[in-house]
Amino acid sequence: MPGKISIYIKYSKPKVWWLLVFIAFGGAILAINSFTLNNIILILVATVSVTMGSMGAEGLTNYIDLDMDSTMERTKNRPLPQGQITKRQALIFGYSLAIFSVLILIVFRRFLAALFMSAGIFDNVFIYSYLLKKISPYSIIYGGFSGAFPVLIGWYTVTSAFSxxxxxxxxxxxxxxxxxxxxxxxxxxxxxxxxxxxxxxxxxxxxxxxxxxxxxxxxxxxxxxxxxxxxxxxxxxxxxxxxxxxxxxxxxxxxxxxxxxxxxxxxxxxxxxxxxxxxxxxxxxxxxxxxxxx
CATH class of the missing domain: 1.20.120 (Four Helix Bundle (Hemerythrin (Met), subunit A))
Structure with a gap:
């Protein structure tokens, strides 16, 4: 079991999502005016939700990029091209984490943050990876929104105030x-x-x-x-x-x-x-x- 967990973590590309989580954590820290228990809980909510959302989005984009990753020398040893997890397992992993990341924010009534989370996942998975990555040299510009949304998710998880x-x-x-x-x-x-x-x-x-x-x-x-x-x-x-x-x-x-x-x-x-x-x-x-x- 621990070995399988490590494979899924590797599949989610932690070298990519750790920075997104850090950015979300930064956005949450910037939004607080005091270290109350409620603020600390909301910082944790932002961090956990962005971690799950980022892992889920990367899982889904890896599924979309399977043919490409199998071809490229830099990516051909990733878990999915190597058959360490199945395509079905990859989809379940990606969808589950992506959905739960939004649900967590909704449960805590962080509706604007949930909207940004949904938009970020949609932009990364559908707009960037599915639609544009293989047809447009400018795809990363459109996909850049998803990489920037975590700071807004962090901020608006903690406060609704504009800055x-x-x-x-x-x-x-x-x-x-x-x-x-x-x-x-x-x-x-x-x-x-x-x-x-x-x-x-x-x-x-x-x-x-x-x-x-x-x-x-x-x-x-x-x-x-x-x-x-x-x-x-x-x-x-x-x-x-x-x-x-x-x-x-x-x-x-x-x-x-x-x-x-x-x-x-x-x-x-x-x-x-x-x-x-x-x-x-x-x-x-x-x-x-x-x-x-x-």
Whole structure:
């Protein structure tokens, strides 16, 4: 049994959903004004529901991508192509977790969060994976909504109050996704070409790809520093974010100047901890604010 559980966890691609769960946790932390028992419970609700929703969505997209994953060297050893779980088991796993993730939020009367959860799963599974992934080089742009929804799910699980902050972070994640995914796809584009998946780096030239990824990286920086200019945060926020944004500019410039797998992969490797740092910083600042209030 433990072995089977580990297979299902591997099948759900934890390297993908851990960041979505972290983003949702960050959104929930930003929404609280005090560490009451009710707020702690709601933070847990947001975290659990996004964990289940992300695992379920990945399970369903893996089912859709079976033919592609069986072809690509990078993915052919995943549990479903290897026959470690059946297609029926994969579907039951995906649907069950996806449905329960929405039901949890409904039970706790977090209806707006449940709406965002449903929209995120629908966008990831149907719009991105089923409809667009194998026909459009721009599929990841439309699929980016599902990757950004967790911050809104976290926020609106805890509070119904409006703030620009979770929406700024929503667009921050939206522009992070093409940078992260396309820079990795560029490195493995022969794999995608072999599987007939028209990722942007496959259908466009090296220079066009480098410009598109670098443009997204600049938008990523713009939304990273926007909270300062909206007076949500002070220089305590701006200075470290600005310093950490410099390597992205440098890597983007090098990628445009010399598009190759190394310059592309440098951008990929750096953007993951960059996003994590921004979310850690805003969470820490909110916790400090709460402690100062009380």
């Amino acid at each position: 620009w902050l979770p929406w700024i972070l929503f667009f921050l994640v939206m522009f992070w996704i093409p940078v992260h995914v396309w820079s990795l796809a560029y490195r493995y584009r022969e794999d995608y070409r072999k599987a007939n998946v028209p990722m942007y780096p496959v259908t466009h030239s090296d220079r066009s790809t480098a410009i598109a990824i670098s443009f997204s990286s600049i938008l990523l920086i713009v939304f990273s520093i926007t909270p300062y200019f909206l007076r949500i945060y002070s220089l305590i926020y701006l200075i470290p974010v600005a310093i950490l944004s410099v390597p992205i500019i440098i890597f983007s410039y090098k990628f445009i100047k010399k598009p190759d797998k190394n310059t592309s992969f440098s951008l990929f490797v750096y953007t993951a901890p960059y996003l994590t740092f921004v979310f850690i910083l805003v969470m820490v600042l909110n916790i400090i604010r709460i402690l100062n209030i009380h």
